[in-house]
Amino acid sequence: MKKLFDRVFDGADEMYALAEKSIAEAMDELGADAPLAMPNTAYYLANFLSYTKRQVTTVGGLAEAFEEAKAWNTREDNTSGVFKTGFGVFMAAEAIEACKYARGADPYEGNYHGHLSDAEVRELGVPLVTNDIPGFVVIYGRAPSDEEAVDIIKGYQTRGIFVFLLGEIIEQARRRELNMGFPVRVVAVGPDIWQVAHIISFVNRAAMIFGAVQPGDRWELDEYTFWRIHAFVNVYEPVSDLVVSCGAGAIAMGFPVITDDENDMWPVPKTLLIQKDTRRFIETSLEARDIKLKITNVDIPVAFASAFEGEIVRKPDTRVDYDGSRFDSFELVRTLEAHEIEDHRIEVFGPDIDETPEGEKLGIGFIAEVAGKNMQKDFEPVFERNFHYFVNCAEGVMHTGQRDIIRVRVSKAAFDAGFRLKHLGEILYAKIMSEYDTVVDKCQVKIYTKPDDLKRLRAEANEVYDTRDARLKTLTDESVEVFYNCILCQSFSPSHVCIVTPERLGLCGAVSWLDAKATNQLNPQGPCQVVTKERVIDPEIGIWEDVNENVVASSHGNLESVSLYSIMVDPMTSCGCFECICGIEPFSNGVVIVNREHVGITPLGMTFPEMASMTGGGVQTPGFMGHGKHFIASRKFMKAEGGSARIVWMPKALKDLVAGKLNATAKELYGIENFTDLIGDETIAEDPEKLMEFLAEKGHPALEMEPMF
Amino acid sequence: MRKEELNFTTVEQLEADTEKLRGMAAGAGAETWQERKEKQQPQCKFGEEGICCRICSMGPCRITPKADRGICGADAHTIAGRHYLRMAAAGSAAHSDHAREMAHALLKSSPDGQFRIRDEAKLMRIAAEWGIEAEGRDIYDVAHDVALHGLNEFGKPFGTLDYIRRATDERQELWDREEIAPRAIDREVSTSLHMTHMGNTADAPTLVRQSLRVGMADGWGGSMIGTDFSDILFGTPTARATEGNLGVLEQDMVNIVVHGHDPAFSEMMVLAAELPELQERAKSVGAKGINMTGLCCTANEVAMRHGVRMVGNFLQQENAVLTGAVEMMCVDIQCIFPALAPLTDCFHTLFVTSSPVARIPGSIYVKFETETAFEQAKKLVEEAVDNYKNRDPQKVFIPEHKEEAAVGYPCEQIISELDDVTSSHEVLTVNGGAQERGSYKPAIDAIRAGVLRGAVAMVGCNNPKVRPDYSHIDIMKTLMEHDILVVTTGCAAQAAAKSGLMSKEAKELCGDGLRRVCTLVGIPPILHMGACVDISRMMLLATGIAKDWGVGITKIPVVGCAPEWMSEKAVAIANYVVATGLDVYLGIKPQVHGSEQMVNLITEGTREISGAGYTISTDPDELVKAIIEGIEAKRKLLDI
Structure with a gap:
């Protein structure tokens, strides 16, 4: 039997030879000075950066970095040597890929995903910490049959596992017309083993973004990938030395490899497993990586998993389209007395899907009625906001919006599988009862589709929404007794802590003060703990002695002090999964805000990923701050520096999203009407000079304000 | 925690504490071993080399350039050989007498007495092994029969010890063939004393062979009974946290x-x-x-x-x-x-x-x-x-140094830890069979793949002839760096505890292979198997590995090392470890160096009997180098 370590070294030699050839060709063709970068990342070639600290920007730079990487191909006959070689292989693979991207931003022309952007990394922050994505699998090779290829992919997908595909399995899935893509968490990365570099780059950036792992810090990187990234690898036979060398790198990172190939294969418990029955890859893998699944049994005829949350049901595939923008629609949670509820009763009032002509548009309303000794009215909107996620998790069902502007589409495939309206009720029932079991004792669901009912009930719902909004308005940082912290992200970003207040939601945008309160009540030992605010130090900047004490404790001593309303003095840290980042624009005395979805450049000369890379991982960076979208319109938004009047630029889409509330706040605080008209966007300016001209022309208030530093 | 942040107590810090305490001794007018060692210098060269014979009152006789034989005609080889065997016999007697006490305690155990049965399952296993009827009987009646059976092993008139049937078939046959299978424990001790009596065995190879046999009476007799009966009475140890120093x-x-x-x-x-x-x-x-x-x-x-x-x-x-x-x-x-x-x-x-x-x-x-x-x-x-x-x-002066230690890894605990990393999905393992619980196969797989290079049993005492604890710690650290798992008992274990090496954090000092194993299994890189009497556990561990691997015990990359040994028990132990088929690396020279033949017999001669022998070096760096080379050589022979 050929020894395992020898296979790694021989495979590494192959990968290095391929890289050497790629680099030589790129040098010949493009020249040493030609720029070389992966698209939409602030982390250069993230593998080279992570392992060697090198910031590669040109073809010549890559050639130089590669020379250094050669020392990583150790041929040292022990595990340390093998692990190091595995990392070297990932650099060599990245070099091969980088040479392709040096010739154009999309070498795969949409056929394969290839490189993953920083925004994609950040997008996964929240689902990872909530365990909606309990892990990642990389599948390489050719499954025994096309059918089995689809089965394993869907098997992982329905368990919430994020799937990266490499090699022939992609074609197998395509032949079976499997829906793939980042939103459904099945990514066809590339046809060859060296595209594994993109997956590793993704992981390495997660470590830098969420874990504040410094480039070159092997120990920290190893700890991060081992403990925080629950990834593993499935490889179908035959497994070549080249693939074994990549496996060494995966194993070095803590990702076990499961294969059915026993030729020259050396099993190692929890590390390299030989499972001859490929149909049992999933269970074998999950156990090897210690992945425990959060399972909610939902009695519906289609798959139910967080992986389908991002799935889009397109018009031609739609069986029925409940469109709240044209027909009365709504969703609502109501608290009743226990005796008023028959647990698990699901009622449908009006025509069901099969009683509706194909492609028809109409309205829908659903009410979940709950009762429980510990239930509070304040929890109603918390549950209700999650309807979006609950409903979306059903395969072939899409939900957008909230309150009375919802839209629900059911695909033909789901319908054919037997999906009916009562299943919508089943989903809401099952999720409410499992997620909120500590406060909800009983639950029943009512679904309406008759126009008369919808009109009447929508008006009722609107009254409820109004009452809630009135209540929300009274919820200010001053009016509440306590704040909450949120350390949900610490499973991922170990030293970050959010302080959540009524006027400042968590930076991921997913945790409001009410959410935090509910989370705390649902699980008193859970991620959201009460933070008292009795000993005020400075109410303007937002400093409390007891808040600081909590921050010290909950960040494990990483932070000493946090100012809730300042971006200059001890600003709140970020985990890395923030919705927006805000940074100082020095010419105007203002700040620029950019959201994760925006791909263009900002007047700071930086993109979202670049700005985002300035902070994150629980590090305080004065002048930069991650935050949620809805914080922009808060009266507490950088109040210490003068508030939202400092905002000079936002991407247009973001500006439109927050305009209503932001304008109201600006009117209240500064007496300015239509404040967003004074704020620049990418259609107006992408450089500071043009922006300044625009701001001067509009008389933007920031220009008159005190310098921030 | 990062390696640089570990801040474990160093040998220098241990020595500084000792120096401060010697200062306290001076203040109190007390004397310590350091002064007494000083006063003993120079130590007797004849004694050191094992060529001073005090066995009869014609002597003492010493072998010198002008006197190559004692009065009776015993030469250097006879004198050194007899002395060596007497040490082994004394060591075997010590462990075995300890075991006999445990057997008496077991015999007196009762449900409301001072000693009770704490590990019934182990009692039942041994009862079954010895053919003692247990079905439907009161466990204390069974316990008393087991105790009596154990006591009988000390003086059984016929046959060999029952525990040797726990060994691999290959060993059992070899021991019979080579006539080193131990008979009654006391018999082997007595025979050894008899053979070395004035006027008896003068043949060094025969003395060495009997040393192996009397050692076996300890390792597969007295010590094994001592360990098992202690487990029955006080519970088989399990992993737990403690501190040392x-x-x-x-x-x-x-x-x-x-x-x-x-x-x-x-x-x-x-x-x-x-x-x-x-x-x-x-x-x-x-x-x-x-x-x-x-x-x-x-x-x-x-x-x-x-x-x-x-x-x-x-x-x-x-x-x-x-x-x-x-x-x-x-x-x-x-x-x-x-x-x-x-x-x-x-x-x-x-x-x-x-x-x-x-x-x-x-x-x-x-x-x-x-x-x-x-x-x-x-x-x-x-x-x-x-x-x-x-x-x-x-x-009063209490040095502040202490370190955390994870202790309590007898075979049962090791198996249980390995069970935790065993897949429940019938994945393949060593030699193509399925992974299974209750075996050493997970560890064997890690060794075969090269993740772990092998294992070393670090045992033995302290000896003022070398820097106390330095050799233990130095060798253990080097082994850890080279992905070699360490199991330890006795004073070697204490050295590991004092220096932090027995803590789970010590995995940071290891090569990536051992470090990963420690992380996945949740164990420290040095596994504490107990007291010196528990080296019997190590024999069962090595036997279990050889059986599960399906190769002879001399082939597995597992060896023993006693870098600072001093007691006669250590001589008995070294002999049974070699007889069991495991090489032993010694950091202190056995007192036989006045006889070239004896040196040759214990380093090479035993290899022809049991397939194992001693490697001796007083330089710990040399010694650990030899261990690593020895392990790699065994790997090479296995083609792994």
Whole structure:
């Protein structure tokens, strides 16, 4: 039997030879000075950066970095040597890929995903910490049959596992017309083993973004990938030395490899497993990586998993389209007395899907009625906001919006599988009862589709929404007794802590003060703990002695002090999964805000990923701050520096999203009407000079304000 | 934690603490081993080389350039060989007599007595192994039959020891063929003394062969019985956390140190110290409570069964007293300095001996009786508490150093840890079979793949001939760096504990392979298997690995190392380890170097008998290099 370590070294030699050839060709063709970068990342070639600290920007730079990487191909006959070689292989693979991207931003022309952007990394922050994505699998090779290829992919997908595909399995899935893509968490990365570099780059950036792992810090990187990234690898036979060398790198990172190939294969418990029955890859893998699944049994005829949350049901595939923008629609949670509820009763009032002509548009309303000794009215909107996620998790069902502007589409495939309206009720029932079991004792669901009912009930719902909004308005940082912290992200970003207040939601945008309160009540030992605010130090900047004490404790001593309303003095840290980042624009005395979805450049000369890379991982960076979208319109938004009047630029889409509330706040605080008209966007300016001209022309208030530093 | 942040206690820090304590000794007018060693210089060269014969009163005879034979005609080889065999016999006698005490305790066990059955499953396993009817019987009746059967092993008139049937078939055949299968334990000891009597065996190879056999009577006889019966009576140890080094003594508590090797007495002391009334009594004299600690192998016994903290190893016994903070030192058997009596006279420390086997002038002798053990222990703890008031604050200095240690990894615990990393999905393993629980196969797979290179059993004492603990620690660290798992017992284990190497964090000092194994399995890189009597556990571990692997025991990359050994027990151990088929690396020369033939016999000659032998080097760096080369050579032969 050929020894395992020898296979790694021989495979590494192959990968290095391929890289050497790629680099030589790129040098010949493009020249040493030609720029070389992966698209939409602030982390250069993230593998080279992570392992060697090198910031590669040109073809010549890559050639130089590669020379250094050669020392990583150790041929040292022990595990340390093998692990190091595995990392070297990932650099060599990245070099091969980088040479392709040096010739154009999309070498795969949409056929394969290839490189993953920083925004994609950040997008996964929240689902990872909530365990909606309990892990990642990389599948390489050719499954025994096309059918089995689809089965394993869907098997992982329905368990919430994020799937990266490499090699022939992609074609197998395509032949079976499997829906793939980042939103459904099945990514066809590339046809060859060296595209594994993109997956590793993704992981390495997660470590830098969420874990504040410094480039070159092997120990920290190893700890991060081992403990925080629950990834593993499935490889179908035959497994070549080249693939074994990549496996060494995966194993070095803590990702076990499961294969059915026993030729020259050396099993190692929890590390390299030989499972001859490929149909049992999933269970074998999950156990090897210690992945425990959060399972909610939902009695519906289609798959139910967080992986389908991002799935889009397109018009031609739609069986029925409940469109709240044209027909009365709504969703609502109501608290009743226990005796008023028959647990698990699901009622449908009006025509069901099969009683509706194909492609028809109409309205829908659903009410979940709950009762429980510990239930509070304040929890109603918390549950209700999650309807979006609950409903979306059903395969072939899409939900957008909230309150009375919802839209629900059911695909033909789901319908054919037997999906009916009562299943919508089943989903809401099952999720409410499992997620909120500590406060909800009983639950029943009512679904309406008759126009008369919808009109009447929508008006009722609107009254409820109004009452809630009135209540929300009274919820200010001053009016509440306590704040909450949120350390949900610490499973991922170990030293970050959010302080959540009524006027400042968590930076991921997913945790409001009410959410935090509910989370705390649902699980008193859970991620959201009460933070008292009795000993005020400075109410303007937002400093409390007891808040600081909590921050010290909950960040494990990483932070000493946090100012809730300042971006200059001890600003709140970020985990890395923030919705927006805000940074100082020095010419105007203002700040620029950019959201994760925006791909263009900002007047700071930086993109979202670049700005985002300035902070994150629980590090305080004065002048930069991650935050949620809805914080922009808060009266507490950088109040210490003068508030939202400092905002000079936002991407247009973001500006439109927050305009209503932001304008109201600006009117209240500064007496300015239509404040967003004074704020620049990418259609107006992408450089500071043009922006300044625009701001001067509009008389933007920031220009008159005190310098921030 | 990062390697750089570990900040484990270094040998230099241990030595600095010892120096400070020697200062305390000088202040108190006390003498320590360092001064006595000084006074002993130069040590007798003839004795050192094993060529001074005192066996009959014609002598002493010494072999010199002008006298190559003693009066009877015994040459250097005969004299060194006889001496060597006598050491092995004495060692075997010591462990086995300890075991006999345990057998008597088991015989007297009763549901409402001082000694009860704590591991019924193990009792039943041994009963089945020995063909003792257990079905439908009271477990104490079974226990008494097992005890009697065990006692019979000491003097059985015919046949060989029953436990050797636990060995691989290959070993059993080899032992029979080579005539080193041990007969009754006492028989082997007696025969050894007889063979070395004036006028008997003069043939060095025969003496060496009998050394193996009397060693076997220990490892596969006395020690194995001692270990098993201790487990039955006090529970098979399980993984638990403790701390090691002088820093475990507490400034404001009543400190009691139990020292020696026999767990029967110390178990009672530990249980007594936990009594609320005695804890209260401690508070009434102004202490915060009672701090029960252990020293030497007694510490190993109680640490792995109760988490009792470990003050230190053999050469630290005087240091413990020199802290001036020990109210009572209670000793049982073996490795106890008679010097403790005059030393404790310089402090308030009460020095209590408890065994008729280890009577020491100047001590308080409380003869430990199985019928009244607990009452006696209670009374002693009371006396220790009452002695707290006599502590002289002027004489107190407790070094701060102590380290966390994860202890308690007998074979059963190792298997259980391996079960936790065994897939429940019928994945393939070594030689293509399916992975299964209750085996060593997961570890074997890791060794075959090269993740782990092998395993070394680090055992043995301290010896003033070398820097105390330095060789242990130096060798262990190097092995860890090279992905070699260490299992340890005795004073070697204590050295590991003192230097932090037995903590789970110590994985950071390992090569990536061993580090990963420690992380996945959740174990420290050095597995604590117990006291020196528990080296029998190591024989079963190696046997289990060989069986599960399906290769001969001499082929597996597992060896033993005793870098600082000193006692006769160590000679017995080294012999049974070699007889079992495992190479032994020694850091102290056995006292046979006056005979070239003997040196050759123990380093090479035994290889022709059992397939294993000694490698000797007093330089720890050389020694560990040889170990690693030895392990890699075995790997090469296995084509892995």
